[in-house]
Amino acid sequence: MLKYTVRRLIGIIPVLLGLLVLVSLLIEFIPGDPARVMLGQHVSEEALETLRERLGLNRPFIARFGIYLGNLFRGDWGNSIREGRPILTILAERIPATFELSFAAMIISSIVGIAVGILSAYRQYSLLDYTGMLIALIGISMPVFWLGLMMIYFFSLVVPILPFGGRLTTGVVLNDVTGFYILDAIITGNLTALGNVLRHLVMPAIALATIPMAIITRMTRSSMLEVLRQDYINTARAKGLSSRVVVMRHAFKNALMPIVTVVGLNFGVLLGGAILTETVFAWPGLGTWLLDSIYARDYPAVQGGVLFIGASFIFINLLVDLSYAWINPKVKYD
Amino acid sequence: MRTLKRSCVVFLAISLIFGMAAIAQQHGGTLIFARGGDSVRLDPADITDGESVKVCQNIFNTLYEFDLGTSTVHPALATGYEVSEDGLEWTFFLREGVMFHPWGDNPSYEMTADDVVFSFERQYDADHPYHIGDFAYWGYMYNYIAKAEAVDDYTVKFTLSRPSAPNILNLSCFTAMIVSKRAMEDMGVEEFRNNPVGTGPFKFGSWTRGSEIVLDAFDDYWNAPYPYLDSVVFRVIPEEQARLIALKSGDIDIMDSVTPDNAPLIEADANLTLLEAPGLNVGYVAMNQMIEPFDDILVRLAVNHAVDKKMLVDTFYKGRGEPAVNPMPSNLWGWNDEIVDYDYNPDLARAYLAAAGYPDGFDTELWYMPVFRDYFPQPKLIAQAIQAQLAEVGIRAELVTFEWGTYLEKTEAGEHPMAMLGWMGDNGDPDNFIYVLLDEDSATVGSAGNIAFYINHTLHDLNIAAQITADVDTRIALYKQAQVIIHGDAPWLTVATANRMVGVRSYVQDYDLNPVVKGRMEFVWRNDL
Numbered sequence: 001m002l003k004y005t006v007r008r009l010i011g012i013i014p015v016l017l018g019l020l021v022l023v024s025l026l027i028e029f030i031p032g033d034p035a036r037v038m039l040g041q042h043v044s045e046e047a048l049e050t051l052r053e054r055l056g057l058n059r060p061f062i063a064r065f066g067i068y069l070g071n072l073f074r075g076d077w078g079n080s081i082r083e084g085r086p087i088l089t090i091l092a093e094r095i096p097a098t099f100e101l102s103f104a105a106m107i108i109s110s111i112v113g114i115a116v117g118i119l120s121a122y123r124q125y126s127l128l129d130y131t132g133m134l135i136a137l138i139g140i141s142m143p144v145f146w147l148g149l150m151m152i153y154f155f156s157l158v159v160p161i162l163p164f165g166g167r168l169t170t171g172v173v174l175n176d177v178t179g180f181y182i183l184d185a186i187i188t189g190n191l192t193a194l195g196n197v198l199r200h201l202v203m204p205a206i207a208l209a210t211i212p213m214a215i216i217t218r219m220t221r222s223s224m225l226e227v228l229r230q231d232y233i234n235t236a237r238a239k240g241l242s243s244r245v246v247v248m249r250h251a252f253k254n255a256l257m258p259i260v261t262v263v264g265l266n267f268g269v270l271l272g273g274a275i276l277t278e279t280v281f282a283w284p285g286l287g288t289w290l291l292d293s294i295y296a297r298d299y300p301a302v303q304g305g306v307l308f309i310g311a312s313f314i315f316i317n318l319l320v321d322l323s324y325a326w327i328n329p330k331v332k333y334d
Numbered sequence: 335m336r337t338l339k340r341s342c343v344v345f346l347a348i349s350l351i352f353g354m355a356a357i358a359q360q361h362g363g364t365l366i367f368a369r370g371g372d373s374v375r376l377d378p379a380d381i382t383d384g385e386s387v388k389v390c391q392n393i394f395n396t397l398y399e400f401d402l403g404t405s406t407v408h409p410a411l412a413t414g415y416e417v418s419e420d421g422l423e424w425t426f427f428l429r430e431g432v433m434f435h436p437w438g439d440n441p442s443y444e445m446t447a448d449d450v451v452f453s454f455e456r457q458y459d460a461d462h463p464y465h466i467g468d469f470a471y472w473g474y475m476y477n478y479i480a481k482a483e484a485v486d487d488y489t490v491k492f493t494l495s496r497p498s499a500p501n502i503l504n505l506s507c508f509t510a511m512i513v514s515k516r517a518m519e520d521m522g523v524e525e526f527r528n529n530p531v532g533t534g535p536f537k538f539g540s541w542t543r544g545s546e547i548v549l550d551a552f553d554d555y556w557n558a559p560y561p562y563l564d565s566v567v568f569r570v571i572p573e574e575q576a577r578l579i580a581l582k583s584g585d586i587d588i589m590d591s592v593t594p595d596n597a598p599l600i601e602a603d604a605n606l607t608l609l610e611a612p613g614l615n616v617g618y619v620a621m622n623q624m625i626e627p628f629d630d631i632l633v634r635l636a637v638n639h640a641v642d643k644k645m646l647v648d649t650f651y652k653g654r655g656e657p658a659v660n661p662m663p664s665n666l667w668g669w670n671d672e673i674v675d676y677d678y679n680p681d682l683a684r685a686y687l688a689a690a691g692y693p694d695g696f697d698t699e700l701w702y703m704p705v706f707r708d709y710f711p712q713p714k715l716i717a718q719a720i721q722a723q724l725a726e727v728g729i730r731a732e733l734v735t736f737e738w739g740t741y742l743e744k745t746e747a748g749e750h751p752m753a754m755l756g757w758m759g760d761n762g763d764p765d766n767f768i769y770v771l772l773d774e775d776s777a778t779v780g781s782a783g784n785i786a787f788y789i790n791h792t793l794h795d796l797n798i799a800a801q802i803t804a805d806v807d808t809r810i811a812l813y814k815q816a817q818v819i820i821h822g823d824a825p826w827l828t829v830a831t832a833n834r835m836v837g838v839r840s841y842v843q844d845y846d847l848n849p850v851v852k853g854r855m856e857f858v859w860r861n862d863l
Contacts, residue, residue: 032739040382041742042760044473045781051468082374084467084527093543149575157583164580166545170366170567282571284544292371297739 001325008321012314019310020303021065027299028061034297038081055081055299068303077307078300082293087304090289095308096179097167098285101277102270104205109213110263117220117259121228122247132217139214148207148280155203163200165282172196204281208274212266219262223255230254256327264320268313359562363860365842366567367853368577368586372544373568375527378511379457380467387508388590388853389547389568393435394511394532397426397450398502402846402857405614405666405762407506410557411445411533412490417804421497426450428488432556434514435537437529442554443516445533447484452515454482454492466523471509475760497802499809500763507761507850535561535856545570549855562859581606581837587860588842590853592835593711594652600837607842612665613834614759614849616658616767617709619700619720619827620786624779625751627696634824636686637752638676640727641720645678647830649719650712654835658828660817662767665831665849666759667806668813673821683727695728701745701753704735708832709756716829717754745785753785754829762850764813769797772820788825 035051036043056064071078077087120132156164163169167181174193177184182201185194227233228251236246275287286305293301373386378394381387399410412426432445456464457472458479478501481493494501504510517531530538533556536549547568551561569586571577578596581589582603592600592608600608621628621637628634643657656664659675687695702717703710710716714735721731731752736744745753759766770776774794776784793816800812838845841862846854 030737032737033743034739036742037739038382039468039470041757042474043382043470044477046473047468047470051470054468084375084524090543097544149573149579152576152579156585157579160583164583164585165571165576166569168545170546170548170569171364279572280576282545282569282573282576284542284570288572289544 001322005318005322008318012311012318015314016307016310020069020307023306024061024065024068024299024303027294027297027302030297032297033057034081034299037295037297068300072307077304080293080298080301082296082298082301087300090301091286091304091308093179094284094286094289096181097283098271098274098278098287100167100180100182100201101204101208101274101283101285102267104201105208105212105270105274106263106267108205109209109216109266112209113213113216114220114259117217118224118247118252120217120221121224122243124225129221132221136214136217139210139217142210143276144207144210144274145276145280147210148204148277151203151207152280162203163196165200165204165280167197167200167283168193169196169200204277204283207281208270208277212263212270215266216259216262220255220259223258224251227251227255253327257324260323260327261320264316264323268316271312271316272309359559359843359859360861360863361559361562361859362564362863363562364565364567365563365587365855365858365860366569366585367588367590367855368569368571368580369590369853370570370572370574370577372570373541373547376530376538377467377523377527378508378513378530378532379453379472380469380527381508382468382470384852385568389549390508390511390530390532391534391851391854392536392549392566392856393530393534393538394508394513395432395534396506396508396510396512397428398506400506400762400848400851403611403848405503405759405848405850407502410506411450411512415502421499421802421804422494424492424494424501425485426490426492428490429556430488432533433554434517434533435531435552437514437517437520437531440517440520443514445512445514446487447490448487449515450490450512451482451484452518453512454479454510457509458482464518464523471507471760475504475507475509499801499804500761500765503761503763536566539565557856560856562857563855566855568853578837581839584839587839588845589837592837594650594654594835596837597652597654597835605840607838607840609836609838609845609847610654610833611847611849612656612663613708613832614663614666614762615707615709615756616661616663616831617707617754617756617829618658618661619752619754619829620745620750621752621825621827622748622750622785622787623789623825624748624787627690627692628751630690631823632686632690633692635676636683636690636727637724637729637827638683638824639679639686640683640729641723641827641829642678643675643829646716646719650716651830651832655830655832658831659821661772661820661826661828662764662817663759663831663849666762666764666767668764668810670814670817672814673817676824680723680727687728692728695730697730697732698751699734700724700731701734701736701741701750703738703754703756704741705738707756708758708834709830710754711832713754720827746780746782748779748782748785748787750785755785759850764809764816765797765801768793768813768816768820769801772825773797786825788823790819790823793819 035048052058079086080090116132120129123129152164155162172193174184175188177187181197185197233251236250275291278285278287290305369385371385373389374383376390378390395411397412398407400407411429413429415424415426417424433442436442456462457469478494478496478498479492480495483491485491514531518526535555537552539548539550541547549566551564577589580586597608600606621634623629647655647657659673700717700721703713717733721733724731757771770783772784772788774789777787796812796816800809841860843859843861844857
């Protein structure tokens, strides 16, 4: 297992390199002068030329990419052209917000999705099953953007029980220890802030959870149905085991692998920055920052952001693969 | 009877006193100002985005500042100035006792000429140790300032390379804000961008990136009794509908950038007030005179008569604006109100085309912006409407667009036959419109601001004369003449000037919806305390 893990970790490097090359080339081919995009309409030609020189835009792509890679291997991810600050500093600010939101969304979608999926499979073709599938269909069809605005309208205005957006209400004091507000509130024993942070998290997490929840529900249902049809399940029932034991201890555990795969994939996608949710709920995460960077042609920021997201996705997939060995003892890695 | 009279007088006096107290500005409170994006950096010399300008507006001051609601100026960090006969030396007398905000462990200190000189020198002197940044606006708006020097602690002299009447307005704009020399030397430019130190009504408090910037009232502000508020929070809410909901629910107090669609919703809410004023902007379609047939005045006149501007304003601006007559907005001093706009007259348009030798019309392209701005809130739809109206008179225009940076590049290079573009004024001076957008000096292929490539030597002479003389009445007369010439040559189809709109909770008082300055909270107060 250790050898397999090390091999996979080493394998990340060429994948990330390929990703970087691809993204850098794509940015290169986006039409438009980055200096012009950054400085706007009210600017002198001299200022444009100075910025082009400073960004190295007059140099060939290969030269620029080579310099970037050299710096990257030395741990220097460069500075954001727009903000003039180190990319790593910006990532450290943005990642906790996205991670907290994504993690909350994954917990909600996993718990609800798996529960509804199990129930739907157990009571196949019942009203419960049809309701579960209808919820899944609505979840996957409903635009997150629209759902988010409706939630804000209802729960912040009509029945004002939740804040409209952001991570923390202005004026609520919270010492920023890690950037993960829930963790920071717990570490500092600030229950007021903890409650406030959780209230801010509810709506965006639910909105973001709808699509993965729908996917997990359907995957759980189909995976459970496949397992429930197996002979050993009939044997377990024939032995007189209760339905709960049969479903949870025998069926669910054997149906878990595809579910874990889907949960892992979705988490990786969400970590990439839930741009729409972050925009609607004014959530200061990676997605909105990356979008702004693309619009502004902030090359180092886009490269740094994509590098992080790519690495996260690959790493999560590795964890998912490794979890198979834990779920199914028959799976061996060497 | 006498007792009754006396009682009435006393009662009236007490009522008057309490009444006056009730309408007097109240100190205290916090206001949350919501905008669509975060600031980028807070070094006023090195910013170009509106969100950074709004925050800097409250942390820094300029030598002169814009009056409430207008583009005229009054003394601020300077108490007065003198201009030499030849217009090349401007001497400013600084206000004494102006304090910079404290920072870190460093106390407040008094602003002197050194700070003023530093603020300008670091922009124009490439060898200056604090010349770190792009300083995009310097070359565009201030490149006529050759030198700034301290005559004594409270006197600064600017030496210009050429006379510039708009100089006093330019020195009232954000690029000319005075920064703390000591603070910048202490922390360096990169850190200063995140921890700015100025003389303004509010000092920097904190910045949670992507979320909010908190500013706290500066107790030693030179312009007492301002500010009234204890603090201001600039909050980021990217989605406009979410901003509106937050305003309605009271989670924010001021909503920036209200679009025409949402304006009625604010007006209909008894708890809200819609502040509306003409913007300092103009949207237009430039007809490139380097490309036939737009070198023909008859064709340009045909285009002007073919388009119903009122319909465009009513439909796409929801009436929140006005059809543009001149190449500058009507709220700008010097606007010529005697010019009669070309009327919507398709028959006359066809007659002009026939006279020009195009009885069956012609084929061309209409370029439209890929991004929306105040002056063109829905550029593609507006382009489609113009296209349809042109088609009715025989001008068959294919719609074309490019990515924004490319669009600017190509229009500056003169590759377009007709192109939509617009302008938002920087300094409240007609020169910023007429010279920048229509003078022959601005018609250089590859970097043109004058994308109609319109050359008129008489207009040029008027523009230069208006730049040289400081006498306002003379300048007004010159610009009015200029507008007559431009109207006659019709280089553009001037489309519209859009109104600026901001939504506020009803207890927010005295928010300055200034045509030039945005987000200034110095005079704002709450009447619900």
